[in-house]
Amino acid sequence: xxxxxxxxxxxxxxxxxxxxxxxxxxxxxxxxxxxxxxxxxxxxxxxxxxxxxxxxxxxxxxxxxxxxxxxxxxxxxxxxxxxxxxxxxxxxxxxxxxxxxxxxxxxxxxxxxxxxxxxxxxxxxxxxxxxxxxxxxxxxxxxxxxxxxxxxxxxxxxxxxxxxxxxxxxxxxxxxxxxxxxxxxxxxxxxxxxxxxxxxxxxxxxxxxxxxxxxxxxxxxxxxxxxxxxxxxxxxxxxxxxxxxxxxxxxxxxxxxxxxxxxxxxxxxxxxxxxxxxxxxxxxxxxxxxxxxxxxxxxxxxxxxxxxxxxxxxxxxxxxxxxxxxxxxxxxxxxxxxxxxxxxxxxxxxxxxxxxxxxxxxxxxxxxxxxxxxxxxxxxxxxxxxxxxx
Ligand code: FAD
Ligand code: DHB
Numbered sequence: 001x002x003x004x005x006x007x008x009x010x011x012x013x014x015x016x017x018x019x020x021x022x023x024x025x026x027x028x029x030x031x032x033x034x035x036x037x038x039x040x041x042x043x044x045x046x047x048x049x050x051x052x053x054x055x056x057x058x059x060x061x062x063x064x065x066x067x068x069x070x071x072x073x074x075x076x077x078x079x080x081x082x083x084x085x086x087x088x089x090x091x092x093x094x095x096x097x098x099x100x101x102x103x104x105x106x107x108x109x110x111x112x113x114x115x116x117x118x119x120x121x122x123x124x125x126x127x128x129x130x131x132x133x134x135x136x137x138x139x140x141x142x143x144x145x146x147x148x149x150x151x152x153x154x155x156x157x158x159x160x161x162x163x164x165x166x167x168x169x170x171x172x173x174x175x176x177x178x179x180x181x182x183x184x185x186x187x188x189x190x191x192x193x194x195x196x197x198x199x200x201x202x203x204x205x206x207x208x209x210x211x212x213x214x215x216x217x218x219x220x221x222x223x224x225x226x227x228x229x230x231x232x233x234x235x236x237x238x239x240x241x242x243x244x245x246x247x248x249x250x251x252x253x254x255x256x257x258x259x260x261x262x263x264x265x266x267x268x269x270x271x272x273x274x275x276x277x278x279x280x281x282x283x284x285x286x287x288x289x290x291x292x293x294x295x296x297x298x299x300x301x302x303x304x305x306x307x308x309x310x311x312x313x314x315x316x317x318x319x320x321x322x323x324x325x326x327x328x329x330x331x332x333x334x335x336x337x338x339x340x341x342x343x344x345x346x347x348x349x350x351x352x353x354x355x356x357x358x359x360x361x362x363x364x365x366x367x368x369x370x371x372x373x374x375x376x377x378x379x380x381x382x383x384x385x386x387x388x389x390x
Contacts, residue, residue, distance in 0.1 A: 006152040013285030013302035014158030015109035019059035020310035031124040047296035049387030052303040069100035078202040081248015091382035133279035181268035192258025209246035268292040275329035291343035342384040
């Protein structure tokens with residue numbers, strides 16, 4: 001079987017790319033290692049930039065998001081219990097973000113893909129990529145015990161950080177940049193009312209905390225924990241107590257406890273692979289780069305990558321243009337690096353490091369104080385938070 005574009009991975013980047021191509025009449029097949037329930041149940045990000053919302057609109061998968069998503073025009077930043085509002089909408093001249101879980105984005109995109117006759121092969125095992133430097137790349141996989149081979153014109157590796165796409169690129173052609181942080185985020189999902197009307201990013205001497213939400217009755221909260229921490233050591237009570245301590249006395253009163261139905265620890269990492277393409281293989285989303293979650297850029301970068309990649313593929317299939325494919329990596333990376341900078345900056349300003357009492361720690365404290373007291377500083381934060389233009 002031949003398909004114009006083989007897409008590896010059924011996360012937000014693979015799904016959105018498949019839709020963006022479909023609305024231009026370009027066929028693709030998505031190969032996904034896991035089953036549908038697993039993919040739809042994976043709890044991750046929750047803040048969509050307007051650019052991401054715009055892409056969902058463009059592919060016509062925006063009805064439920066518009067109904068159930070919550071628009072936020074600001075965030076709160078709390079420092080050792082003192083909370084300040086950052087009016088992002090005002091600082092950016094009208095930009096906002098949308099609170100809508102990645103789980104819901106994925107569910108909506110999968111359903112729409114299937115409704116439009118799109119092909120998603122779940123539980124595709126042992127996916128391997130071949131002849132990527134030729135005009136006829138091939139993808140092999142195993143489905144229900146049977147080997148299958150696809151030929152295609154292009155392969156989009158949207159298969160996340162541990163996927164096969166980046167691993168297939170010759171290591172001599174790939175340069176990677178990485179920073180691993182000495183802490184992770186312990187996150188819980190709970191049936192409770194949000195702490196405030198908007199998200200609270202809390203910097204505290206005990207460590208960072210974030211109060212987010214998925215709806216008016218479901219919250220998503222995080223606390224910074226050392227990388228060595230074990231989830232078994234965090235009872236629900238310990239979590240709620242720690243969250244309250246990091247919010248300070250006044251906001252602690254506003255924390256509504258509720259049934260915790262998901263709890264996990266995610267490591268924090270900054271990572272970029274360059275370039276994002278080799279021959280006819282293109283990397284998009286987490287396959288090519290990772291950001292620490294502070295500032296909610298991971299999912300949104302996946303969306304901007306596939307925006308650029310879809311334009312490049314559409315240019316090729318519709319107008320036989322090669323230039324956008326040739327510049328895809330540079331174009332996408334220019335935006336990726338700015339989001340890497342922002343996520344690193346937010347992470348370093350808001351988290352507690354071991355050098356808390358050293359020079360570097362004091363500089364970070366001064367930087368946060370400066371940013372929060374300066375219109376220019378807050379504007380920088382706001383325009384990055386809502387997402388830089390594509
Ligand atoms: P993914 O969502 O990872 O999708 C890749 C898909 O490829 C997966 O379905 C995977 O099963 C599949 N796959 C992998 N290997 C293969 C293979 N060999 N063959 C076939 N299929 C394969 N971002 C935020 O902004 N805020 C957050 O709070 C946040 N929390 C996160 C928590 C965790 C635990 C993780 C891992 C990420 C989090 N992120 C967060 C980041 C955000 O979720 C990602 O940036 C986003 O999912 C990237 O989308 P993607 O489609 O590129 O990759
Ligand atoms: C969420 C995650 C983030 O990384 C962030 O900055 C804001 C919100 C969330 O999961 O809701």
